[in-house]
Amino acid sequence: KLSWDIGENDRLELSAKIRREDGRSNVGDITTADAAKNNDNTEDRFDLSWDHYGQSFLNVFRFTYEDVLFNPTAYSIGSQSVYTEGQNQDRVILFDDATSGLAIQRKGQKGPAIQNDITFNSLEWNGDHVIKAGIKYKEIELTQSENSTANPAFYYSVNAGQFTGMPLGTSAIPYQVRFNLPFAGATPSVTTTSKQLGLYIQDDWNVTDRLQLNIGLRWDYEETPSYVDHVTPAEVVAALTGPGTNPAISATYAEQLAKGGVDINDYISNGNNRKADKDNFAPRLGFSYDLSGDERHVLFGGIGRSYDRNLYDYMGLEQVKSALSGYTIRFSDTTGCTPAPGSCAAWNPAYLTGGAEGLAGLVTSNVRNGEIDLLNNDLVTPYSDQFSIGMRNSVGEWNTSATLAYIHSKEGLVFTLGNRYPNGDFWQNGSQPWGHTPPGFGALILGNNGIETKTAQLLLSADKPYTKESGWGVSAAYTYSHARGNRGGDEHYAFDAATIEQYPFIDLKAVPEHRLVLTGIYDLPWHITASAKVTLATPPPANDIAPGSYFGGIPRPVAVDAPGTFGHKQVDLSLSKDMFVTENVTVQVRADLINAFNYDNLNGYLINWGGASYDPQVSYNPYGSQYAPPRTLFLSARVIW
Numbered sequence: 001k002l003s004w005d006i007g008e009n010d011r012l013e014l015s016a017k018i019r020r021e022d023g024r025s026n027v028g029d030i031t032t033a034d035a036a037k038n039n040d041n042t043e044d045r046f047d048l049s050w051d052h053y054g055q056s057f058l059n060v061f062r063f064t065y066e067d068v069l070f071n072p073t074a075y076s077i078g079s080q081s082v083y084t085e086g087q088n089q090d091r092v093i094l095f096d097d098a099t100s101g102l103a104i105q106r107k108g109q110k111g112p113a114i115q116n117d118i119t120f121n122s123l124e125w126n127g128d129h130v131i132k133a134g135i136k137y138k139e140i141e142l143t144q145s146e147n148s149t150a151n152p153a154f155y156y157s158v159n160a161g162q163f164t165g166m167p168l169g170t171s172a173i174p175y176q177v178r179f180n181l182p183f184a185g186a187t188p189s190v191t192t193t194s195k196q197l198g199l200y201i202q203d204d205w206n207v208t209d210r211l212q213l214n215i216g217l218r219w220d221y222e223e224t225p226s227y228v229d230h231v232t233p234a235e236v237v238a239a240l241t242g243p244g245t246n247p248a249i250s251a252t253y254a255e256q257l258a259k260g261g262v263d264i265n266d267y268i269s270n271g272n273n274r275k276a277d278k279d280n281f282a283p284r285l286g287f288s289y290d291l292s293g294d295e296r297h298v299l300f301g302g303i304g305r306s307y308d309r310n311l312y313d314y315m316g317l318e319q320v321k322s323a324l325s326g327y328t329i330r331f332s333d334t335t336g337c338t339p340a341p342g343s344c345a346a347w348n349p350a351y352l353t354g355g356a357e358g359l360a361g362l363v364t365s366n367v368r369n370g371e372i373d374l375l376n377n378d379l380v381t382p383y384s385d386q387f388s389i390g391m392r393n394s395v396g397e398w399n400t401s402a403t404l405a406y407i408h409s410k411e412g413l414v415f416t417l418g419n420r421y422p423n424g425d426f427w428q429n430g431s432q433p434w435g436h437t438p439p440g441f442g443a444l445i446l447g448n449n450g451i452e453t454k455t456a457q458l459l460l461s462a463d464k465p466y467t468k469e470s471g472w473g474v475s476a477a478y479t480y481s482h483a484r485g486n487r488g489g490d491e492h493y494a495f496d497a498a499t500i501e502q503y504p505f506i507d508l509k510a511v512p513e514h515r516l517v518l519t520g521i522y523d524l525p526w527h528i529t530a531s532a533k534v535t536l537a538t539p540p541p542a543n544d545i546a547p548g549s550y551f552g553g554i555p556r557p558v559a560v561d562a563p564g565t566f567g568h569k570q571v572d573l574s575l576s577k578d579m580f581v582t583e584n585v586t587v588q589v590r591a592d593l594i595n596a597f598n599y600d601n602l603n604g605y606l607i608n609w610g611g612a613s614y615d616p617q618v619s620y621n622p623y624g625s626q627y628a629p630p631r632t633l634f635l636s637a638r639v640i641w
Contacts, residue, residue: 011051019043024075026103029623035095036075037103043068056122062115066140069108074099079352080153086163087175087335093158101180101356104148106189107313111140113196130204138196142224144316145189147324149356152179157334173347175334179356180326181363183370188324190316192226202284210293214286220307220381223276227315227375231271233322236372239438240264246422253438259424261498267374267446277381280307301389308382310413314447314492317373317415325370326442327363371442373415380449384409390459397470403459412451414487417495418444426498430553450500451492453485453508471523479515483508488543496545496555507559512537512567527578532571539567542605542618550614560607560616567603568627571596586640591633598631 001015021041027033044067052059078098085091117134154174159166182188202216240257241264244250254264284304291297330337330344337344342363351359390403419433420426426433437443458480466473486503487494488510497503518534539562548555576590595601604624608617 009053013047013049013051015047017043017045025072030092031095032097034076034097035080035099037099038073038075040071040073041069042071056120058119058121060117062113062117064113064115065111066113067108067110069106071106071108072103074101074104074148074150077150079355080151081174082153082155083158083170084155086159086166087155087157089155089176098151100153101148101151102146104146104150106143106145108143109140109312111138111193113138113140127208128206131201132204133201134199136196136198139193140196141191141193142226142312142316143189143191144312144320146320147180147188147326149180149182149188149324152177152351152356152359154352171334173333174331176328176330177351177359178326178328179359180324181356181360183323183325188320190226190319192224192312192316194225194312195223197221210290212288214284214288214302216284216304218282218284218306220280220282221276221278222309222381224312224315226319227379228274228276229271230269230274230318230375232268232374236322236374236438236441237268239372239441240268240444242439244422245436245439249422250424256420256422256424256436257418260420260426261424262418262420262446266376266378269377274377277379280381280383282306282383296394297391298393299389299391301387303385303387305383305385308384310379310381314413314415315375317445317447318375321371321373321445327359329359329362371445372418372438373445373447374418375447376449379413379447380411382409382411382413382449382451398462398464400462401460403457405455405457405459407453407455407457409451409453409455409485411449412453412487413447413449413492414451414500415445415447415493416497416499418446420498427554430548430555432495448500451485451487452505453483453488453510454505455481455483455511457481466521472521474520475518477517481511481513481515483511485510491543496557503557506543506557507541509540509543509559512540514538527580529576529578531574531576535568535570535572536566537568539564542607544605544607546614546616547609550609558616560618562605562618562620564620568601569599570594570601570628571599584641587637588640589635589637591635594632594634595628595630599628601627603627 001013004012006012019042021039023039024033024036025039027036044065046065047062048064049060049062052061076098080098080100081094081096082089082092083094083096085093113136115134115136117132120129120131123129123131155176155178156174157166157171159168159171161168180188198218198220200216200218202214205213205215207213239253241252241254244253244256250256250259257264282305284302286300286302286304288298288300291299327342329342331347332339332344333347335344339345345362385408386405387407388403388405390401390405392399392401417426417432417434419436421428421433421436434443459477460479461475461477463475464473484505485508486500486505488508490510494500494503515537516535519532521529521531524530541559541561543557543559545555546558550556572592572594573596574590574592576588579587579589581587602620602622602624603626604621606619606621608619610616
């Protein structure tokens with residue numbers, strides 16, 4: 001970061017952040033090192049700002065540029081070997097030999113943004129006003145590519161004696177291969193240029209010497225051409241409007257969907273029937289009232305709306321999924337299937353070395369026949385309404401605060417299964433209609449708005465700020481949270497009901513019910529500073545789908561309490577030392593010991609649903625992921641001048 005004061009009223013600042021990440025991940029559990037993936041991620045961000053101080057205003061102009069790429073690649077190229085219990089592809093014992101093509105991705109964004117903010121601080125009308133206004137325009141190129149034609153996966157049966165009529169041990173010949181091929185002339189990648197515009201104005205109005213009102217309005221707009229201008233492929237439209245899976249019950253697949261509550265015309269795009277959402281007006285009103293007139297006891301509160309955005313990670317799936325087809329070919333030598341184009345073939349060892357291209361002759365790869373992902377033509381922007389009221393106090397050197405908050409989030413993007421049985425049912429005999437796909441294609445996946453969450457919180461805090469004079473500081477922050485929703489904020493797929501509206505509201509695992517964070521800092525001799533942080537949290541509930549046998553044959557989303565007092569406990573310690581090289585140059589070295597006591601903060605659950613009656617019991621998965629890393633020593637140094 002470089003700063004330059006130009007005269008008395010102007011200041012230029014230029015900052016740059018350049019980050020490179022290389023590593024190997026997805027190693028362990030049932031994945032060997034050869035089947036791991038490489039992380040090759042880059043991040044470049046540049047920020048130039050110009051601050052101009054006028055007699056009664058401050059203007060800040062900023063120009064930024066970013067180039068960020070998330071790019072997992074294959075650690076090993078070749079044919080992946082997948083070993084399963086018998087010929088059950090869902091019971092995997094081991095992934096070996098090569099990286100899964102499904103792990104290869106390329107997602108990035110790059111482009112400039114300009115922003116101007118102005119603050120007027122000397123306006124008077126029935127009190128003092130500070131007016132803030134701003135505009136920001138951003139134009140970024142978004143790229144999304146996921147899955148790859150590389151590394152077909154060959155599945156081998158393993159029989160430890162539990163399967164009759166099948167040779168013991170590991171089969172030398174695979175029972176199936178799964179691979180991807182692009183539709184002729186298409187590529188499983190999409191790039192678009194997103195245009196984002198934001199405007200805001202806010203008035204901080206000192207009505208009296210005790211009462212301040214904060215009144216503001218913000219408007220946001222985003223246009224994503226790959227969504228707005230998208231044209232549903234003709235082959236997809238033909239399948240959706242062609243014969244149903246049982247024409248005797250539903251003459252067309254569209255009729256089959258309509259009986260199940262799906263109007264397919266809501267999802268078929270002709271390039272002219274989609275518009276970007278222009279109704280993203282976000283008002284906000286806040287206040288603070290100084291009870292004693294000396295800022296020792298201040299009552300505050302607010303109500304407002306904020307808009308999020310539909311992430312391109314999901315908005316690009318219409319194009320990505322339609323360009324890539326996934327195939328499964330079973331081998332007659334091990335399964336006994338009858339060879340037929342596109343489904344069964346005799347084994348040939350040459351398949352192991354030819355890649356996906358060498359398998360193309362087994363299927364008709366010049367037609368579109370993969371999964372169909374469709375987005376609603378009238379998608380809106382997700383948003384949250386927030387209400388809060390609280391009080392902050394200053395008692396001597398200590399500051400305290402208590403706040404009640406409520407956040408209601410709506411219109412999150414979610415994908416549901418569009419398939420329906422010929423009579424329109426979503427459930428029959430405890431099963432979804434996975435086999436009733438649009439003729440000639442894979443599953444129909446529909447994207448709509450509909451995720452909704454409600455969170456109530458109580459926040460209590462107390463802190464004694466650090467000062468050079470005292471040489472110490474401490475803080476404590478406690479949060480009580482009650483979060484409910486029809487889906488968690490990071491759960492964008494919901495295949496266990498016909499629509500997201502049919503999902504029940506349950507307690508969410510997103511946040512713990514109780515969380516306490518304690519921090520402390522203390523000056524030691526020789527310009528050494530010691531600090532510590534303690535984090536304690538109760539375990540969040542397990543969110544899962546309970547078997548339908550307990551609920552009339554239809555599975556049900558549930559929340560089940562997890563055992564134990566603490567789901568997360570962690571102590572972090574650090575020491576830092578300042579070394580004054582010259583009057584203007586300081587070198588700081590720092591050592592951080594993360595999770596000093598090496599607590600296991602497991603966040604994976606195992607659930608035993610019970611016997612004849614519903615009686616779920618939760619335990620922790622000892623081989624699952626964790627909330628925090630194991631004990632980690634982190635050393636750093638920086639130069640300040």
